[in-house]
Amino acid sequence: MPKASILIPVLALGVSLPVAAAYAQAADSSDTPGIAAANGPFPGDLNVIADQWECVQSLDTPGYFKSLNGAEVADSTRSQTYPCATFLGSMDGNNTVYGWRSEGDYQGVLFMNNRRPGELYLTGGNNPPPQGVVPPGPFVAKVDATTGSEIWRTYLENGNVSGNWVGAANLNILPDGNIPVAFGNTLVKLDGDTGLILQHLSIPRAAPAEGSNYKHMTIAPDGTLIIKNQTRATPCDIQGTLAAFQCPGGVAASPGSTVHAVDPETFEILASVDLPENTVTPHTITQRDGQILIYAPGVKTFFRLVWDPEAKTLTRDDRWSTDAYLAEGQTSGDAPGILGDWVVVQVNGLPTTKAASAIVAIHQDDSTRIVRHFPFGTDLPTGQSWAPPKAAVDVENSMVFSADQNMMKIGGINFDQATGEMTTAWEIDGATTALQALYGPADQRVLGTARAAPGTTLQDLNQTSNPPYKQQAIWLDAKTGALLAASDFVEPMNFNTLLSPGFGGRFYYMVDTGFYVFQPMPTRN
Secondary structure, X not given: OOOEEEEEEEOOOOEEEEEEEOOOOOOOOOOOHHHHHHOOOOOOOHHHHHHHHHHHHOOOOOOOOOOOOOOOOOOOOOOOEEOOOOOOOOOOOOXXXXXXXXXXXXXXXXXXXXXXXXXXXXXXXXXXXOOOOOOOOOEEEEEEOOOOOEEEEXXXXXXXHHOOOOOOOOOOOOOOOOEEEEEOOEEEEEOOOOOOEEEEEEOOOOOOHHHEEEEEEEEOOOOOEXXXXXXXXXXXXXXXXXXXXXXXXXXXXXOOOEEEEEOOOOOOEEEEEEOOOOOOOOOEEEEEOOEEEEEEEOOOOEEEEEEEOOOOEEEEOOOOOEOOOOOOOOOOOOOOEEEOOEEEEEOOOOOEOOOOOOEEEEEOXXXXXXXXXXXXXXXXXXXXEOOOOOOEEEOOOOEEEEEEOOOOEEEEEEEXXXXXXXXXXXXXXXXXXXXXXXXXXXXXOEEEEEEEOOOOOHHHHOOOOOOOOOEEEEEEEOOOOOEEEEOOOEOOOOOOOEOEEOOOOOEEEEEOOEEEEEEXXXXXX
C-alpha cells in the first residue's frame, strides 16, 4: 500500500514535521487479534527444541553457558546474532503472530536468558522513575518459560532503603549454570537453581560511590569477568540509567569509568584501569593476534584495553585509543561490535540536535583508518537524533544494522570487510530504542526489533518513564528489510533491550511490568 504522511507535532522544537509511516496498517490500541487467537500460553514448537539444543552445543561460547542466549546479547563480542534461534514463520508468505501476556509482575524487565530448555531467567527492577519512590530492584527471577509464573526471585537492591543510584543490571550465565550480576558498586553470584547469593564483592571505583553504577559486565574468552561502571555527575538524586546524562552538568561533568578484571571463581580483583572519561555504554571483548582486546567508547575517546590472563595485567592501549571517532556534533558511541578486521560502533548514543547518527568503523590494527556512514542521511528532518540501540553485526553476511529513535528510522547496511566502506541496503520508517537481534542461519537470517505506532511523537518517544505510546514487535528479512511478521500493538518495549529468542520458536518482549511471549507462524487459511 502507498506510504501515508502523518503530521508529528514536535513540541520541544515548536514545529510540526511530516514523517512517512511505512506501516501495513494503523495501530488500534484495543485490537489484539494475535493475543486473542492464542487464548492462553503456548509451549512453542516442541519439534524444534531438540535441534536448537543440539545447535547451541556446537557453538563456541567460552565463558558462557552453552544455550540459546546464555549471554546478555549473544556473546562476548555482543554481536546480537543467534544462529540457533528459530523463526517459525514463512519467509515469503503471510504470518500470524500469536501472543501471551506473562503471569506475574516483573517491573523494569531488561534482559531475559535461557539456560536449558524450559529454564528462563530475567533481570528486573531496572527501570525506576527519575524521581520519587522507586520499585525494589534490581532483582533476578527464574520464571516458567511458557506462562511467565515466578519460580524464585532474588532482590539485590532497594534504592528507597539504601539511597543508592539504581540503574540497569545485565544478565549472563556462567558455564557452571550460575549467574554473576553487577549492579551499583556490587558484584554477586547467584545459584542458578535456587537463586541463593553464593558470593559477594564490594567493587572499588575512582568515581564517588553515589555516582557509580557497575552496569556493564562481559566475560572474556578465558572466563575472566570484565566489569565497568558508568558514572553520573554528583550531587544528583535522579534515578535510572539515563541519569548518566540527565544529572546537572550532564555527561560532561561525570567522572571517569573504572574497569576491573575479576576471577569468576574467587571474585578476586586481578587488575584494574581507571579511564579519564565516562564510558556510558557497555564494552565489547574479542581476541586478535593472540591478545584479548576490550573496546569501550567514551564520551569523547574510543578506548582499547588489553587483558593478559597469563600476566594478570589490564592495560590501556594508548597506541590505538582514538579521539577521532566522533564527527562534530555527534555524541558517545553505543556498545561496539566486531566485524572482521573492524570494530563497528553506532554513534549518537546520547540525544543531540547537532548531527545525524552514523555507523563508524575503525580498523583494529590502525585506529587512524576510520570509515563513517550516515545510513539515514546527514539531515535532521525531525530536528533530533538519538540512537541508543547498539548496532547489530552479521559477520557471515557482511551487514550492520542501525536504528535511530528520534530520526524514526531502522536500516540495514552492506559492509565491505576489506575496506570498511558501507552502503545502505534498506531503510524503513520506525522509532525504537530496541536493540536489533539476528536469528537463524546465514541464508535465512531474520532481524527482530520493535517500532512505535504511527502518529507517535518525539515528545512521546522522549518520555522514558511510563511512555504513552504503543509499540509492536517486528521481524524483517535481514537482507532486504521486507516485513515478515508483526505483533499486536502493546506497551512499548523497555528502553534499550531486545526481542529475546526462546526455545521452540518463541520470542520474549519486555515491558515495564512484565513481558509478552510471541510466536510468529504461517497464517492458516
